[in-house]
Amino acid sequence: MFLNANLFEPGKSKSERSFIQSAVKQNTRFDGRKSNEFRDVKLTFGSDWGTVAVSMGDTKVLAQVSCDIGTPSSARANEGTLYLNVDIKGVAFLDEIQSTHDQRFLTLNSLLERTFRSSRCLDLESLCIAVEQHVWCVRVDINVLNHDGNLYDASTIAALAALMHFRRPEVSYAEGEIHTFSERERELMPLLFLHYPVSVTYCVYKSSSHPLVDPTLLEENAADSIIVLSFNSYQELCTLNAGGTAPTNVRTIMQCARSAANRSKAVVQFIRKALELDAERRLQPNRVAGLVDLLNDTAPMLSFKHLMEQEMQMEVVQQSSCEEPIQPKETVAHEQLHKVTEIAETPMDESSWLPSEQNLQQEQLVEDVPQSLKESTPITATTSKSKPNRGKNKASKKQQLTQRKQDQSDSEEEVTLIL
Secondary structure (H helix, E strand, O other), X not given: OHHHHHHHOXXXXXHHHHHHXXXXXXXXXXXXXXXXXXXXXXXEEOOOOOXXXXXXXXXXXXXXEEEEEEOOOOOOOOOOEXXXXXXXXXXXXXXXXXXXXXXXXXXXXXXXXXXXXXXXXXXXXXXXXXXXXXXXXXXXXXXXXEOOOOHHHHHHHHHHHHHHHOEEOOEEEEOOEEEEXXXXXXXXXXXXXXXXXXXXXXXXXXXXXXXXXXXXXHHHHOOOEEEEEEEOOOOOEEEEEEEEOOOOOHHHHHHHHHHHXXXXXXXXXXXXXXXXXXXXXXXXXXXXOOHHHHHOOOOOOEEXXXXXXXXXHHHHHHHHHHOOOOOOXXXXXXXXXXXHHHHHHOOOOOXXXXXXXXXXXXXXXXXXXXXXXXXXXXXHHHHOXXXXXXXXXXXXXXXXXXXXXXXXXXXHHHHHHHO
16 A cells, blocks of 8 residues: 555546646646636734744645744854744645655755745844854744645745744843843834745646646646745745756746746735734734634634735725826927927037046057057058968067167157256
8 A cells, every 4th residue: 555655645646647737738727717826825813923824725834933042053153043844744645654745844844944044034133142142043833734735835925924923022131141021021022034035836737838826736746847936025036946857948937937026025915914904903802813713714814815905996096096187188298398309408428438537548548659550550460361471570560669669768868858
């Protein structure tokens, strides 16, 4: 049974792979989405700071952030540490004996470390308490509750939302002793970020030139290549992970990169909006959900499509209210003609071509060159192509050098006499 354990995972058998390849060739997906359409992302914040549940379709992930005081590394004595750990034991068909468990565990951990640690999204220097003695050690634990494809995106969104939602206690260090303030004494402090990375996954098939975004488990296992792009909210590339047997050209990768950059920016805006709503909910009594509510899906969920649609409607209303009255066509045309005449009348700035000092130096060099050199330059250019005239060229060069020395010596004698 364990020799063919991979066949029990959806999309691993040959018949399923051929069926999905034929469906992709016809530009159809089983859930009715388009090739560039994402699943809805839903966030649910727990009662503890740094507890977030993320669901993308049937893929569900729970992230929890914790911190502790530890010692820094010798290489970076003034920086805190960030640890990331993924646990996929909650998935039934990914048994520990199967090879898929180790493969997915290693790839998930390496991807998260590259996305968050290697790109240095957190300001680790702000986690330092005392140089070379005490720093904050932040740990992110991600538990996979259900796996229906695209664990990469769900894990990165859960880790980012949990880190942005987390609050650490304030600490004072005096005379070699650390004092940790409670929440009643001082307010908890959020973590400082340098940028906010989000990953987007694409599946590439040999039967089609259009990659599928946000794949399900069936589509992911039947794909020939997988491309994972991580962008931050500034639309800067953080990580790129591509592997498989399907040939990918530059055009498809750039197309995926453009859509991934826009997607990451929208997801960061959605997380910020969800954090604002959670902060408002925490001010009200008995409105914070616990862990049992998160697991039972009874906690209030914040949907990506719902919040972003509301923001788009608000922007449209603001733009319509702030619009100026429309001018008649004659006045607009008159203003355009006036602008054109102003641009045409402005003189051209020739100083930007070459600086004045450089022009003077070049003119002096041209004047100092003797006329014998000016007359001999075209002759040498034509005679250098023929082989028997090499001796003559050398002799002419020697004569030119002697003439230069004589001219310089004459000029020096004249200067001394005048002085």
